[in-house]
Amino acid sequence: xKKGRGRFVIYLxxxxxxxxxxxxxxxxxxxxxxxxxxxIAAGPSPSMWKTLHAAPTASGAxxxxxxxxxxxxxxxxxxxIKGRMIFVPGLVADARRDPRxxxxxxxxxxxxxxxxxxxxxxxxxxxxxxxxxxxxxxxATWLADTDFPDAPKTRIGIAALSYMAGPALLAASRxxxxxxxxxxxxxxxxxxxxxxxxxxxxRKFRLNDNEPWREESPADYxxxxxxxxxxxxIEGPDRDRLIAIASAKLKDSNADVSAIVATLESxxxxxxxxxxxxxxxxxxxxxxxxxxxxxxxxDALDPSKQDLSGFTADxxxxxxxxxxxxxxxxxxxxxxxxxxxxxxYLLEQVxxxxxNRAGSFWDQLDMLFAGRRLLSYRE
Numbered sequence: 279x280k281k282g283r284g285r286f287v288i289y290l291x292x293x294x295x296x297x298x299x300x301x302x303x304x305x306x307x308x309x310x311x312x313x314x315x316x317x318i319a320a321g322p323s324p325s326m327w328k329t330l331h332a333a334p335t336a337s338g339a340x341x342x343x344x345x346x347x348x349x350x351x352x353x354x355x356x357x358x359i360k361g362r363m364i365f366v367p368g369l370v371a372d373a374r375r376d377p378r379x380x381x382x383x384x385x386x387x388x389x390x391x392x393x394x395x396x397x398x399x400x401x402x403x404x405x406x407x408x409x410x411x412x413x414x415x416x417x418a419t420w421l422a423d424t425d426f427p428d429a430p431k432t433r434i435g436i437a438a439l440s441y442m443a444g445p446a447l448l449a450a451s452r453x454x455x456x457x458x459x460x461x462x463x464x465x466x467x468x469x470x471x472x473x474x475x476x477x478x479x480x481r482k483f484r485l486n487d488n489e490p491w492r493e494e495s496p497a498d499y500x501x502x503x504x505x506x507x508x509x510x511x512i513e514g515p516d517r518d519r520l521i522a523i524a525s526a527k528l529k530d531s532n533a534d535v536s537a538i539v540a541t542l543e544s545x546x547x548x549x550x551x552x553x554x555x556x557x558x559x560x561x562x563x564x565x566x567x568x569x570x571x572x573x574x575x576x577d578a579l580d581p582s583k584q585d586l587s588g589f590t591a592d593x594x595x596x597x598x599x600x601x602x603x604x605x606x607x608x609x610x611x612x613x614x615x616x617x618x619x620x621x622x623y624l625l626e627q628v629x630x631x632x633x634n635r636a637g638s639f640w641d642q643l644d645m646l647f648a649g650r651r652l653l654s655y656r657e
């Protein structure tokens with residue numbers, strides 16, 4: 279009996295030692311993740327993360343890959359470099375100068391990621407372009423292949439927000455870059471461009487065809503910003519007319535644009551018919567009726583219509599449960615398409631790409647796990 283009790287005590291002490299060792303390893307890492315996430319929410323404002331880690335050095339970067347020139351901003355950690363990452367903001371005008379974008383890039387660099395923010399056409403026209411897939415492919419190739427002092431030659435990461443998640447995913451799926459990307463990190467991304475359009479125009483969404491339609495209320499400006507972006511895909515007077523309609527509605531959602539609508543020709547009418555529709559079951563036919571160049575552009579940016587078999591990286595997907603611009607089902611569908619490589623976090627605290635709401639205890643815990651997973655990709 280004494281012998282058995284002694285063995286039990288030994289086992290118990292061993293278990294306590296293991297738990298203590300595990301706690302000593304994991305607890306600091308979760309505190310680190312908490313401070314990292316707090317800094318993302320803080321943006322340019324003060325935070326514990328900024329107190330703990332010196333600001334990175336920002337510099338301009340230029341590269342040429344197979345004759346194609348590119349440029350961007352490189353954020354070099356002041357402390358040890360532990361990884362390399364491309365950061366692609368969403369559709370933000372002059373994004374490289376936007377204080378929120380700079381703050382996010384600095385947060386990543388403070389974590390030890392050598393962070394590159396490449397210039398894309400989306401930063402100029404507020405419209406994702408199929409050419410951005412090649413732009414991101416070249417930028418990531420340059421970041422992966424260049425010898426930087428004290429930077430480990432590990433597989434890189436690609437972080438992207440909102441509508442730029444699609445081009446980033448497609449770039450990471452292309453050879454030979456796909457062998458150089460270890461992970462992607464998307465916030466508020468998408469899988470089906472048609473379903474994104476359906477949500478913006480009709481407010482309806484669902485996870486699959488067997489479900490009834492669900493309804494949310496996307497921000498009004500999303501509809502008219504989408505119109506302005508698509509207008510840039512055509513030439514001629516209808517382009518200016520559609521932009522005028524979008525501008526008027528963005529200033530005043532109740533503006534009467536009927537006089538301009540009456541002047542639209544065939545291409546403009548096809549685009550406006552999609553914008554004006556509120557029936558989710560009509561969206562596929564209306565998309566199919568769009569001008570051929572515009573339809574081809576949308577298809578090229580649609581992961582659900584592209585070959586993703588070359589994608590071999592981990593995918594960390596974060597999406598706000600009540601995202602007003604891109605329905606959270608888009609990240610759910612993307613996670614299903616990527617299978618075991620995807621790690622999905624649907625969070626109450628996130629709206630679109632902003633961490634600006636209170637969440638439950640379990641939601642906070644999920645966010646902490648997501649932050650810890652991202653930081654675990656460092657060397």
